Amino acid sequence: MEKHPIPHTDLSVSRLCAGCMGLGGGWEAGVELTPELEKQAREFLDAALELGINFFDHANLYARGRAEAVFGRALRGQPDLRAKIVLQSKCGIRWADDPPGTPQRYDFSAEHILASVDGTLRRLGTEYLDILLLHRPDALWQGEEIARAFDSLKQAGKVRYFGVSNQNRFQMEYLQSFLKEPLVANQLQMSLLYHGFAEAGISFNQDSAGYPDGWEGVLEYCRLKGVDLQAWSPLDRGALTGGDLRKRPESARKTAALVKNLAQARGLPAEAVALAWLLKHPAGIVPVLGTTRPDRLRACVRALEVNLSREEWYSLFEAARGRAMP
Ligand SMILES: NC(=O)c1ccc[n+]([C@@H]2O[C@H](COP(=O)([O-])OP(=O)(O)OC[C@H]3O[C@@H](n4cnc5c(N)ncnc54)[C@H](OP(=O)(O)O)[C@@H]3O)[C@@H](O)[C@H]2O)c1
DSSP states (O other), X not given: OOEEEXXXXXXXEESSEEEOTTTTSOSOTTOOOOHHHHHHHHHHHHHHHHTTOOEEEOOTTGGGGHHHHHHHHHHHTOTTSGGGSEEXXXXXXXXXXXXXXXXOEEOOOHHHHHHHHHHHHHHHTOSOEEEEEEOSOOTTOOHHHHHHHHHHHHHTTSEEEEEEESOOHHHHHHHHTTOSSOOOEEEEEOSSSSOHHHHHHHOTTOTTOOOOTTOTTHHHHHHHHTOEEEEESTTGGGTTTTSXXXXXXXXXXXXXXXXXXXXXXXXXXXXXXXXXXXXXXXXXXXXXXXXXXXXXXXXXXXXXXXXXXXXXXXXXXXXXXXXXXX
């Protein structure tokens, strides 16, 4: 699979990233890592590697740490593999009862960041993370404190590069002003049905602007600074690829039908067209796939065979926004 260098790093990653949130048996507490869950992680890892994916996305909290733990067990069976893959994880959201008796909270304190990375490295069975992302902004964050934690992790060789997730342009600029090294990634929810990033690109100085706050200039800032853009939930949890559309608006149903038609005309699965819509964007958005199933991974990779025309791209966008272009 085509790889691209992440600016400001020596990392070269596949055009698609494999998200690991679905591993480890869900969000409930007290679930044991069974042989079935280990098998699922091994098959997921093997399928991704076979398809040419070398980029894996984790977070300390996925399946309460079990996603990292079960992935770590799969890695242990292949000791040469670590150097050939790019491992990314996140911190900054504490589950309830971590530490015991505390509620769920956002936490960008140095104490949390350092302890979280130690836990992630232990569970993954690796000495270093390639990229650490701050998961979701903490209202009480302080740039100086985060910079100290990042320095300490870098000097200890525990984390090579740093990035963010779910941050707007001003949050990135604020954080960057304290850091010695450039932020290398921002992971955001972006998809055909969650298309605020695309709306923001066309809505300035228009009466009909309509997109969630915060998108202004995010893509442009990242493109200008060489920050890799990653899209979480790129398939809207399966809504456009055969999943349940009953609670979705009419526009989503029409978009799913158009995705299906464009895919059928090419003899490809719907996943290929839905992801191709993100890949077509010149910002170089990297979809972070959420499926744990090898067959769906294979369907997703077929997106790399699709080059949507401008007209197809805009038709999908217009269907998804549910109204004509302004
Ligand atoms: N930074 C953040 O705040 C953040 C937030 C959420 C996620 N993420 C990352 O982004 C990755 C992707 O997110 P996501 O899981 O929401 O992505 P997604 O690709 O939009 O959705 C994947 C989910 O939808 C299911 N699915 C796919 N096709 C389906 C279909 N036809 N019918 C029914 N279900 C279907 C999958 O189940 P199967 O496994 O059964 O295929 C999986 O649970 C995660 O793994 C994680 O790494 C980051």
